[in-house]
Amino acid sequence: MGTPDGNKADYNTIIIGASISGSLAASLLGRAGKDVLLVDPQSFPRRKACGEGLSIVGQRYLEEFGFWTEEVAAHAKPFYGYTIHHEDGAVSNLGNNDSVSTPQGYGISRVLLDSRVYKAALDCPSVELSTGLVRAVEKFSSGWVVTLSNGDEVRSRNLVVACGGGASALFPELEVESASEERYGLALWLRGRWFQENSSLGESHRKVKLSTIHIHHQPEGQYIITPLSKTRINVSILLSKGSSSKLSKQDILQQAFRLVKKSGFEISTLIQTRGAAAIHSSRLALDNHPAYIVGDAVERFDPIGGMGMTHGILSASLAVRHILLADDSPERGLARYYRERGRVARLLRVLTNMSYGLNVSKVSLVRQLVTWSPSLALVVMAALKSQFPRSQQFAEVFEWTSGQAVPSNQFVDPSSADFPYREMPL
Numbered sequence: 001m002g003t004p005d006g007n008k009a010d011y012n013t014i015i016i017g018a019s020i021s022g023s024l025a026a027s028l029l030g031r032a033g034k035d036v037l038l039v040d041p042q043s044f045p046r047r048k049a050c051g052e053g054l055s056i057v058g059q060r061y062l063e064e065f066g067f068w069t070e071e072v073a074a075h076a077k078p079f080y081g082y083t084i085h086h087e088d089g090a091v092s093n094l095g096n097n098d099s100v101s102t103p104q105g106y107g108i109s110r111v112l113l114d115s116r117v118y119k120a121a122l123d124c125p126s127v128e129l130s131t132g133l134v135r136a137v138e139k140f141s142s143g144w145v146v147t148l149s150n151g152d153e154v155r156s157r158n159l160v161v162a163c164g165g166g167a168s169a170l171f172p173e174l175e176v177e178s179a180s181e182e183r184y185g186l187a188l189w190l191r192g193r194w195f196q197e198n199s200s201l202g203e204s205h206r207k208v209k210l211s212t213i214h215i216h217h218q219p220e221g222q223y224i225i226t227p228l229s230k231t232r233i234n235v236s237i238l239l240s241k242g243s244s245s246k247l248s249k250q251d252i253l254q255q256a257f258r259l260v261k262k263s264g265f266e267i268s269t270l271i272q273t274r275g276a277a278a279i280h281s282s283r284l285a286l287d288n289h290p291a292y293i294v295g296d297a298v299e300r301f302d303p304i305g306g307m308g309m310t311h312g313i314l315s316a317s318l319a320v321r322h323i324l325l326a327d328d329s330p331e332r333g334l335a336r337y338y339r340e341r342g343r344v345a346r347l348l349r350v351l352t353n354m355s356y357g358l359n360v361s362k363v364s365l366v367r368q369l370v371t372w373s374p375s376l377a378l379v380v381m382a383a384l385k386s387q388f389p390r391s392q393q394f395a396e397v398f399e400w401t402s403g404q405a406v407p408s409n410q411f412v413d414p415s416s417a418d419f420p421y422r423e424m425p426l
Protein backbone atom coordinates (compact mmCIF):
# COMPACT_ATOMS: atom_id res chain seq x y z
CA MET A 1 0.00 0.00 0.00
CA GLY A 2 1.05 3.64 -0.32
CA THR A 3 3.69 5.10 1.94
CA PRO A 4 2.98 8.61 3.19
CA ASP A 5 6.07 9.99 4.83
CA GLY A 6 7.91 6.81 3.91
CA ASN A 7 5.82 4.67 6.31
CA LYS A 8 3.18 2.10 5.54
CA ALA A 9 -0.34 3.49 5.14
CA ASP A 10 -2.81 2.06 7.63
CA TYR A 11 -5.79 2.36 5.27
CA ASN A 12 -6.51 2.64 1.61
CA THR A 13 -8.92 5.49 2.42
CA ILE A 14 -9.83 7.60 5.42
CA ILE A 15 -13.31 9.15 5.22
CA ILE A 16 -14.09 12.20 7.34
CA GLY A 17 -17.83 12.35 8.08
CA ALA A 18 -20.31 9.44 8.20
CA SER A 19 -23.53 11.13 7.07
CA ILE A 20 -25.10 10.19 3.73
CA SER A 21 -22.03 11.03 1.58
CA GLY A 22 -19.35 9.56 3.85
CA SER A 23 -21.21 6.36 4.75
CA LEU A 24 -22.14 5.77 1.12
CA ALA A 25 -18.49 6.10 0.05
CA ALA A 26 -17.41 3.80 2.92
CA SER A 27 -20.01 1.15 2.00
CA LEU A 28 -19.00 1.11 -1.65
CA LEU A 29 -15.27 0.98 -0.90
CA GLY A 30 -15.91 -1.65 1.77
CA ARG A 31 -17.85 -3.80 -0.67
CA ALA A 32 -14.92 -3.55 -3.07
CA GLY A 33 -12.72 -4.89 -0.24
CA LYS A 34 -10.75 -1.69 0.46
CA ASP A 35 -9.49 -0.93 3.97
CA VAL A 36 -11.37 2.15 5.14
CA LEU A 37 -11.44 4.21 8.32
CA LEU A 38 -14.70 6.12 8.73
CA VAL A 39 -14.53 8.97 11.25
CA ASP A 40 -17.44 10.92 12.76
CA PRO A 41 -18.14 12.11 16.30
CA GLN A 42 -21.88 11.48 15.95
CA SER A 43 -23.56 8.22 16.79
CA PHE A 44 -26.18 7.05 14.32
CA PRO A 45 -29.09 7.14 13.99
CA ARG A 46 -29.42 10.81 14.66
CA ARG A 47 -31.94 13.42 13.69
CA LYS A 48 -30.56 15.86 11.11
CA ALA A 49 -32.05 19.23 10.24
CA CYS A 50 -33.21 18.49 6.70
CA GLY A 51 -36.39 18.74 4.65
CA GLU A 52 -36.07 14.99 3.90
CA GLY A 53 -37.21 15.37 0.31
CA LEU A 54 -35.05 13.08 -1.85
CA SER A 55 -35.15 13.69 -5.61
CA ILE A 56 -36.02 10.84 -7.94
CA VAL A 57 -32.45 11.03 -9.28
CA GLY A 58 -31.00 10.39 -5.81
CA GLN A 59 -33.53 7.65 -5.14
CA ARG A 60 -32.66 5.83 -8.39
CA TYR A 61 -28.98 5.80 -7.57
CA LEU A 62 -29.65 4.53 -4.05
CA GLU A 63 -31.72 1.76 -5.64
CA GLU A 64 -28.93 0.87 -8.06
CA PHE A 65 -26.41 0.71 -5.23
CA GLY A 66 -28.69 -1.55 -3.19
CA PHE A 67 -29.52 0.94 -0.43
CA TRP A 68 -33.18 1.37 -1.41
CA THR A 69 -34.07 -1.83 0.39
CA GLU A 70 -37.63 -3.05 0.89
CA GLU A 71 -37.49 -1.69 4.39
CA VAL A 72 -36.43 1.80 3.27
CA ALA A 73 -38.97 1.80 0.44
CA ALA A 74 -41.72 0.80 2.84
CA HIS A 75 -41.01 3.90 4.90
CA ALA A 76 -40.72 6.33 1.97
CA LYS A 77 -43.59 8.47 0.72
CA PRO A 78 -43.57 9.45 -2.96
CA PHE A 79 -44.40 13.01 -3.87
CA TYR A 80 -45.67 13.95 -7.33
CA GLY A 81 -45.38 17.70 -7.34
CA TYR A 82 -45.41 20.90 -5.36
CA THR A 83 -48.24 22.96 -3.96
CA ILE A 84 -47.04 26.53 -3.69
CA HIS A 85 -48.90 28.85 -1.34
CA HIS A 86 -47.98 32.38 -2.33
CA GLU A 87 -47.86 35.26 0.13
CA ASP A 88 -50.95 36.87 -1.41
CA GLY A 89 -52.99 33.72 -0.70
CA ALA A 90 -52.91 32.33 -4.25
CA VAL A 91 -52.13 28.62 -4.62
CA SER A 92 -50.26 27.07 -7.58
CA ASN A 93 -50.35 23.33 -8.06
CA LEU A 94 -47.35 22.06 -9.89
CA GLY A 95 -47.73 18.50 -10.98
CA ASN A 96 -50.64 17.59 -8.75
CA ASN A 97 -52.51 15.93 -11.52
CA ASP A 98 -52.92 12.33 -12.49
CA SER A 99 -50.96 12.69 -15.71
CA VAL A 100 -47.70 12.48 -13.75
CA SER A 101 -46.88 8.85 -13.22
CA THR A 102 -43.27 9.05 -12.01
CA PRO A 103 -42.81 10.68 -8.64
CA GLN A 104 -40.67 13.79 -8.38
CA GLY A 105 -39.06 12.16 -5.37
CA TYR A 106 -39.68 10.71 -1.94
CA GLY A 107 -40.13 11.97 1.59
CA ILE A 108 -37.75 9.79 3.57
CA SER A 109 -36.69 9.88 7.21
CA ARG A 110 -32.97 10.39 7.55
CA VAL A 111 -33.08 8.68 10.91
CA LEU A 112 -33.73 5.56 8.86
CA LEU A 113 -31.89 6.24 5.59
CA ASP A 114 -28.60 7.52 7.01
CA SER A 115 -28.42 4.86 9.71
CA ARG A 116 -29.02 2.14 7.10
CA VAL A 117 -26.24 3.34 4.83
CA TYR A 118 -23.99 3.76 7.90
CA LYS A 119 -24.82 0.25 9.10
CA ALA A 120 -24.16 -1.15 5.63
CA ALA A 121 -20.69 0.46 5.76
CA LEU A 122 -19.92 -0.99 9.19
CA ASP A 123 -21.14 -4.43 8.08
CA CYS A 124 -18.23 -4.54 5.62
CA PRO A 125 -15.32 -6.38 7.28
CA SER A 126 -12.74 -3.97 5.85
CA VAL A 127 -14.43 -0.82 7.20
CA GLU A 128 -13.41 0.45 10.66
CA LEU A 129 -15.08 3.20 12.63
CA SER A 130 -13.55 5.91 14.76
CA THR A 131 -16.05 7.95 16.78
CA GLY A 132 -14.42 11.31 17.23
CA LEU A 133 -13.48 14.42 15.32
CA VAL A 134 -10.67 14.66 12.83
CA ARG A 135 -8.52 17.46 14.24
CA ALA A 136 -6.03 17.95 11.40
CA VAL A 137 -4.95 16.53 8.07
CA GLU A 138 -1.58 16.72 6.38
CA LYS A 139 -0.65 15.71 2.86
CA PHE A 140 2.55 13.82 2.12
CA SER A 141 3.90 12.86 -1.26
CA SER A 142 1.99 9.60 -1.46
CA GLY A 143 -0.77 9.92 1.06
CA TRP A 144 -2.25 11.54 4.15
CA VAL A 145 -1.66 11.71 7.88
CA VAL A 146 -4.86 12.34 9.81
CA THR A 147 -4.89 13.41 13.46
CA LEU A 148 -7.89 12.14 15.43
CA SER A 149 -9.36 13.81 18.51
CA ASN A 150 -7.65 11.31 20.84
CA GLY A 151 -4.29 12.41 19.42
CA ASP A 152 -3.74 9.26 17.34
CA GLU A 153 -2.24 9.72 13.90
CA VAL A 154 -3.45 7.43 11.13
CA ARG A 155 -2.24 7.19 7.55
CA SER A 156 -3.95 6.52 4.27
CA ARG A 157 -3.39 6.67 0.55
CA ASN A 158 -6.65 8.49 -0.16
CA LEU A 159 -8.68 10.98 1.79
CA VAL A 160 -12.43 11.51 1.32
CA VAL A 161 -13.68 14.70 2.94
CA ALA A 162 -17.41 14.27 3.61
CA CYS A 163 -17.79 16.50 6.65
CA GLY A 164 -20.12 19.16 5.25
CA GLY A 165 -19.47 22.57 6.80
CA GLY A 166 -16.63 21.07 8.89
CA ALA A 167 -14.37 21.08 5.80
CA SER A 168 -13.46 24.77 6.14
CA ALA A 169 -11.87 24.14 9.56
CA LEU A 170 -9.67 21.40 8.07
CA PHE A 171 -8.79 23.32 4.90
CA PRO A 172 -8.90 27.02 5.84
CA GLU A 173 -7.03 27.90 2.65
CA LEU A 174 -9.94 26.83 0.42
CA GLU A 175 -11.97 29.74 -0.83
CA VAL A 176 -15.72 29.70 -1.20
CA GLU A 177 -17.00 30.74 -4.58
CA SER A 178 -20.46 32.18 -5.20
CA ALA A 179 -22.19 31.92 -1.81
CA SER A 180 -25.84 33.01 -1.69
CA GLU A 181 -27.47 35.02 1.08
CA GLU A 182 -27.30 33.34 4.48
CA ARG A 183 -30.52 32.06 6.00
CA TYR A 184 -31.36 30.19 9.17
CA GLY A 185 -33.10 26.86 9.30
CA LEU A 186 -35.27 24.88 11.61
CA ALA A 187 -36.74 21.46 10.98
CA LEU A 188 -39.59 19.87 12.89
CA TRP A 189 -41.34 16.57 12.74
CA LEU A 190 -45.05 16.29 13.43
CA ARG A 191 -47.45 13.43 13.86
CA GLY A 192 -51.12 13.69 12.90
CA ARG A 193 -53.25 12.98 9.85
CA TRP A 194 -54.24 14.56 6.58
CA PHE A 195 -57.71 15.99 6.33
CA GLN A 196 -59.82 13.98 3.94
CA GLU A 197 -63.23 14.67 2.46
CA ASN A 198 -64.68 16.24 5.57
CA SER A 199 -62.02 18.90 5.57
CA SER A 200 -63.20 22.37 6.43
CA LEU A 201 -60.85 23.61 3.73
CA GLY A 202 -62.13 24.74 0.34
CA GLU A 203 -62.84 22.56 -2.67
CA SER A 204 -59.56 23.46 -4.35
CA HIS A 205 -57.60 22.26 -1.33
CA ARG A 206 -59.49 19.01 -1.21
CA LYS A 207 -58.62 18.25 -4.81
CA VAL A 208 -54.92 18.65 -4.17
CA LYS A 209 -53.39 15.24 -3.84
CA LEU A 210 -51.87 14.70 -0.45
CA SER A 211 -48.66 13.47 -1.99
CA THR A 212 -47.12 16.84 -2.78
CA ILE A 213 -44.57 19.03 -1.09
CA HIS A 214 -46.28 22.14 0.23
CA ILE A 215 -44.26 25.35 0.13
CA HIS A 216 -45.62 28.35 1.98
CA HIS A 217 -44.13 31.76 1.31
CA GLN A 218 -44.31 34.11 4.22
CA PRO A 219 -42.68 37.50 4.76
CA GLU A 220 -40.12 35.91 7.11
CA GLY A 221 -39.15 33.02 4.81
CA GLN A 222 -40.33 29.68 3.45
CA TYR A 223 -42.03 26.82 5.26
CA ILE A 224 -41.63 23.54 3.38
CA ILE A 225 -43.86 20.62 4.34
CA THR A 226 -42.73 17.17 3.22
CA PRO A 227 -45.12 14.22 3.76
CA LEU A 228 -43.21 11.29 5.27
CA SER A 229 -46.14 8.92 5.74
CA LYS A 230 -49.89 9.06 6.21
CA THR A 231 -49.32 10.18 9.77
CA ARG A 232 -45.99 12.06 9.80
CA ILE A 233 -44.66 15.17 8.16
CA ASN A 234 -41.45 17.15 8.15
CA VAL A 235 -41.53 20.94 8.17
CA SER A 236 -38.31 22.70 7.27
CA ILE A 237 -38.25 26.42 7.73
CA LEU A 238 -35.81 28.74 6.00
CA LEU A 239 -35.72 32.18 7.54
CA SER A 240 -34.03 35.29 6.28
CA LYS A 241 -31.29 36.58 8.58
CA GLY A 242 -33.32 39.63 9.61
CA SER A 243 -36.47 37.77 10.59
CA SER A 244 -34.60 35.04 12.48
CA SER A 245 -33.36 37.64 14.97
CA LYS A 246 -36.78 39.27 15.39
CA LEU A 247 -38.94 36.17 15.86
CA SER A 248 -38.89 33.85 18.85
CA LYS A 249 -38.82 30.10 18.30
CA GLN A 250 -42.33 30.02 19.73
CA ASP A 251 -43.55 32.51 17.07
CA ILE A 252 -42.00 30.42 14.33
CA LEU A 253 -43.53 27.20 15.64
CA GLN A 254 -46.97 28.82 15.90
CA GLN A 255 -46.69 30.04 12.32
CA ALA A 256 -45.57 26.56 11.21
CA PHE A 257 -48.54 24.92 12.95
CA ARG A 258 -50.92 27.39 11.30
CA LEU A 259 -49.50 26.71 7.83
CA VAL A 260 -49.45 22.96 8.37
CA LYS A 261 -53.15 23.12 9.16
CA LYS A 262 -53.74 25.28 6.10
CA SER A 263 -52.04 22.57 4.00
CA GLY A 264 -54.57 20.06 5.26
CA PHE A 265 -52.71 18.28 8.09
CA GLU A 266 -54.16 17.96 11.57
CA ILE A 267 -51.37 17.83 14.18
CA SER A 268 -51.49 15.51 17.15
CA THR A 269 -47.85 15.51 18.34
CA LEU A 270 -44.68 17.53 17.90
CA ILE A 271 -42.10 14.75 17.62
CA GLN A 272 -38.91 16.80 17.63
CA THR A 273 -37.29 20.04 16.45
CA ARG A 274 -33.77 20.59 15.12
CA GLY A 275 -32.08 23.88 14.36
CA ALA A 276 -29.70 24.37 11.47
CA ALA A 277 -27.05 27.06 11.63
CA ALA A 278 -26.48 29.39 8.72
CA ILE A 279 -27.64 27.88 5.44
CA HIS A 280 -26.58 29.13 2.06
CA SER A 281 -25.77 27.62 -1.26
CA SER A 282 -22.04 27.76 -1.89
CA ARG A 283 -19.27 25.92 -3.62
CA LEU A 284 -15.54 25.75 -3.19
CA ALA A 285 -13.37 27.50 -5.72
CA LEU A 286 -11.43 24.47 -6.89
CA ASP A 287 -10.88 22.53 -10.05
CA ASN A 288 -8.58 20.15 -8.35
CA HIS A 289 -7.52 19.16 -4.86
CA PRO A 290 -5.38 16.32 -3.46
CA ALA A 291 -8.37 15.06 -1.40
CA TYR A 292 -11.72 13.81 -2.69
CA ILE A 293 -14.04 16.48 -1.28
CA VAL A 294 -17.65 15.29 -1.62
CA GLY A 295 -21.23 16.22 -0.73
CA ASP A 296 -21.89 19.43 1.18
CA ALA A 297 -18.17 19.77 1.90
CA VAL A 298 -17.54 20.73 -1.73
CA GLU A 299 -20.89 22.26 -2.76
CA ARG A 300 -24.12 23.07 -0.98
CA PHE A 301 -27.36 23.41 -2.86
CA ASP A 302 -30.27 25.53 -1.81
CA PRO A 303 -32.50 23.36 0.42
CA ILE A 304 -35.60 24.25 -1.60
CA GLY A 305 -34.32 22.34 -4.60
CA GLY A 306 -33.89 19.16 -2.51
CA MET A 307 -30.66 18.28 -4.31
CA GLY A 308 -28.34 18.13 -1.28
CA MET A 309 -28.64 14.40 -0.65
CA THR A 310 -28.62 13.68 -4.38
CA HIS A 311 -25.36 15.54 -4.85
CA GLY A 312 -23.89 13.72 -1.83
CA ILE A 313 -24.85 10.34 -3.32
CA LEU A 314 -23.54 11.14 -6.80
CA SER A 315 -20.30 12.86 -5.74
CA ALA A 316 -19.44 10.15 -3.20
CA SER A 317 -19.95 7.41 -5.78
CA LEU A 318 -17.82 9.29 -8.32
CA ALA A 319 -15.05 9.62 -5.74
CA VAL A 320 -15.21 5.86 -5.13
CA ARG A 321 -14.97 5.24 -8.86
CA HIS A 322 -11.74 7.18 -9.12
CA ILE A 323 -10.25 5.73 -5.97
CA LEU A 324 -10.85 2.26 -7.38
CA LEU A 325 -9.65 3.19 -10.86
CA ALA A 326 -6.60 5.22 -10.04
CA ASP A 327 -4.66 3.10 -7.59
CA ASP A 328 -1.45 3.78 -9.50
CA SER A 329 -2.07 7.40 -10.40
CA PRO A 330 -3.97 9.27 -7.69
CA GLU A 331 -3.42 12.67 -9.32
CA ARG A 332 -5.11 11.58 -12.52
CA GLY A 333 -8.01 10.07 -10.54
CA LEU A 334 -8.51 13.28 -8.61
CA ALA A 335 -8.46 15.45 -11.71
CA ARG A 336 -11.07 13.20 -13.34
CA TYR A 337 -13.20 13.18 -10.20
CA TYR A 338 -13.33 16.97 -10.06
CA ARG A 339 -14.15 17.19 -13.76
CA GLU A 340 -17.00 14.66 -13.56
CA ARG A 341 -18.38 16.06 -10.30
CA GLY A 342 -18.38 19.52 -11.86
CA ARG A 343 -20.44 18.24 -14.77
CA VAL A 344 -22.97 16.49 -12.54
CA ALA A 345 -23.18 19.51 -10.24
CA ARG A 346 -23.90 21.89 -13.13
CA LEU A 347 -26.98 19.89 -14.02
CA LEU A 348 -28.08 19.68 -10.40
CA ARG A 349 -27.58 23.44 -10.14
CA VAL A 350 -29.92 24.03 -13.09
CA LEU A 351 -32.58 21.84 -11.48
CA THR A 352 -32.10 23.58 -8.14
CA ASN A 353 -32.27 27.00 -9.72
CA MET A 354 -35.47 25.99 -11.47
CA SER A 355 -37.06 24.86 -8.23
CA TYR A 356 -35.67 27.86 -6.40
CA GLY A 357 -36.82 30.17 -9.15
CA LEU A 358 -40.30 28.80 -9.22
CA ASN A 359 -40.63 28.65 -5.47
CA VAL A 360 -38.88 31.75 -4.29
CA SER A 361 -37.98 34.32 -6.91
CA LYS A 362 -40.99 36.43 -7.76
CA VAL A 363 -39.77 37.66 -11.10
CA SER A 364 -37.89 34.76 -12.57
CA LEU A 365 -38.64 33.40 -16.00
CA VAL A 366 -39.19 30.04 -14.38
CA ARG A 367 -41.91 31.46 -12.19
CA GLN A 368 -43.58 32.93 -15.25
CA LEU A 369 -43.36 29.60 -17.01
CA VAL A 370 -44.95 27.85 -14.05
CA THR A 371 -47.75 30.36 -13.80
CA TRP A 372 -48.38 30.12 -17.51
CA SER A 373 -48.15 26.34 -17.79
CA PRO A 374 -47.39 24.18 -14.75
CA SER A 375 -47.44 21.01 -16.85
CA LEU A 376 -44.85 22.39 -19.26
CA ALA A 377 -42.63 23.39 -16.34
CA LEU A 378 -42.83 19.84 -15.03
CA VAL A 379 -42.00 18.39 -18.43
CA VAL A 380 -38.91 20.63 -18.60
CA MET A 381 -37.79 19.48 -15.15
CA ALA A 382 -38.41 15.83 -16.02
CA ALA A 383 -36.37 16.26 -19.21
CA LEU A 384 -33.48 17.70 -17.22
CA LYS A 385 -33.67 14.86 -14.73
CA SER A 386 -33.48 12.36 -17.53
CA GLN A 387 -30.03 13.77 -18.23
CA PHE A 388 -28.74 11.52 -15.47
CA PRO A 389 -28.39 8.32 -17.46
CA ARG A 390 -26.86 5.13 -16.21
CA SER A 391 -23.62 6.35 -17.59
CA GLN A 392 -20.46 4.31 -17.92
CA GLN A 393 -19.00 5.97 -14.82
CA PHE A 394 -21.80 4.84 -12.57
CA ALA A 395 -22.20 1.47 -14.30
CA GLU A 396 -18.60 0.65 -13.34
CA VAL A 397 -19.18 1.54 -9.71
CA PHE A 398 -22.31 -0.64 -9.63
CA GLU A 399 -20.35 -3.51 -11.09
CA TRP A 400 -17.30 -3.21 -8.85
CA THR A 401 -19.27 -2.83 -5.67
CA SER A 402 -22.22 -5.13 -6.20
CA GLY A 403 -20.28 -8.35 -5.54
CA GLN A 404 -20.50 -7.97 -1.80
CA ALA A 405 -23.87 -6.26 -1.47
CA VAL A 406 -25.11 -6.43 2.09
CA PRO A 407 -27.87 -9.06 2.20
CA SER A 408 -31.22 -7.51 3.01
CA ASN A 409 -31.79 -9.96 5.86
CA GLN A 410 -29.19 -8.00 7.81
CA PHE A 411 -31.64 -5.16 8.05
CA VAL A 412 -34.01 -5.16 10.96
CA ASP A 413 -37.65 -4.16 10.62
CA PRO A 414 -38.06 -0.88 12.53
CA SER A 415 -41.35 -2.06 13.97
CA SER A 416 -39.77 -5.22 15.39
CA ALA A 417 -38.52 -5.57 18.95
CA ASP A 418 -34.94 -5.99 17.67
CA PHE A 419 -34.83 -2.57 16.08
CA PRO A 420 -32.05 -0.92 18.06
CA TYR A 421 -33.26 2.62 17.64
CA ARG A 422 -36.76 2.39 19.02
CA GLU A 423 -36.31 5.44 21.21
CA MET A 424 -36.05 7.60 18.11
CA PRO A 425 -39.32 7.80 16.18
CA LEU A 426 -38.92 7.71 12.44
Ligand SMILES: Cc1cc2nc3c(=O)[nH]c(=O)nc-3n(C[C@H](O)[C@H](O)[C@H](O)COP(=O)(O)OP(=O)(O)OC[C@H]3O[C@@H](n4cnc5c(N)ncnc54)[C@H](O)[C@@H]3O)c2cc1C
Nearest residue numbers: 017019021051052053134163164166185295296306308309
Ligand atom coordinates in the same frame (compact mmCIF):
# COMPACT_ATOMS: atom_id res chain seq x y z
C1 LIG B 1 -32.78 23.05 6.83
C2 LIG B 1 -32.22 22.14 5.76
C3 LIG B 1 -33.11 21.51 4.89
C4 LIG B 1 -32.61 20.65 3.92
N1 LIG B 1 -33.48 19.99 3.11
C5 LIG B 1 -33.02 19.11 2.21
C6 LIG B 1 -33.93 18.34 1.44
O1 LIG B 1 -35.16 18.42 1.59
N2 LIG B 1 -33.43 17.46 0.54
C7 LIG B 1 -32.05 17.30 0.35
O2 LIG B 1 -31.65 16.49 -0.48
N3 LIG B 1 -31.18 18.00 1.08
C8 LIG B 1 -31.63 18.91 2.01
N4 LIG B 1 -30.74 19.59 2.78
C9 LIG B 1 -29.31 19.38 2.53
C10 LIG B 1 -28.81 18.04 3.07
O3 LIG B 1 -29.10 17.92 4.44
C11 LIG B 1 -27.30 17.94 2.84
O4 LIG B 1 -27.02 18.24 1.50
C12 LIG B 1 -26.74 16.55 3.15
O5 LIG B 1 -26.96 16.20 4.50
C13 LIG B 1 -25.24 16.56 2.88
O6 LIG B 1 -24.71 15.35 3.31
P1 LIG B 1 -23.16 15.21 3.61
O7 LIG B 1 -22.95 13.78 3.98
O8 LIG B 1 -22.35 15.74 2.49
O9 LIG B 1 -22.87 16.18 4.86
P2 LIG B 1 -23.59 16.30 6.26
O10 LIG B 1 -24.91 15.63 6.25
O11 LIG B 1 -23.48 17.72 6.65
O12 LIG B 1 -22.66 15.45 7.24
C14 LIG B 1 -21.37 15.83 7.62
C15 LIG B 1 -20.88 14.85 8.68
O13 LIG B 1 -19.49 15.15 8.96
C16 LIG B 1 -19.28 15.07 10.36
N5 LIG B 1 -18.11 15.92 10.65
C17 LIG B 1 -18.03 17.27 10.58
N6 LIG B 1 -16.79 17.68 10.89
C18 LIG B 1 -16.07 16.55 11.17
C19 LIG B 1 -14.71 16.31 11.54
N7 LIG B 1 -13.82 17.31 11.69
N8 LIG B 1 -14.32 15.04 11.76
C20 LIG B 1 -15.19 14.01 11.60
N9 LIG B 1 -16.48 14.17 11.21
C21 LIG B 1 -16.90 15.43 11.01
C22 LIG B 1 -20.59 15.55 10.97
O14 LIG B 1 -20.73 15.05 12.30
C23 LIG B 1 -21.63 14.98 10.01
O15 LIG B 1 -22.09 13.70 10.40
C24 LIG B 1 -31.21 20.45 3.78
C25 LIG B 1 -30.32 21.09 4.64
C26 LIG B 1 -30.82 21.92 5.63
C27 LIG B 1 -29.84 22.56 6.57
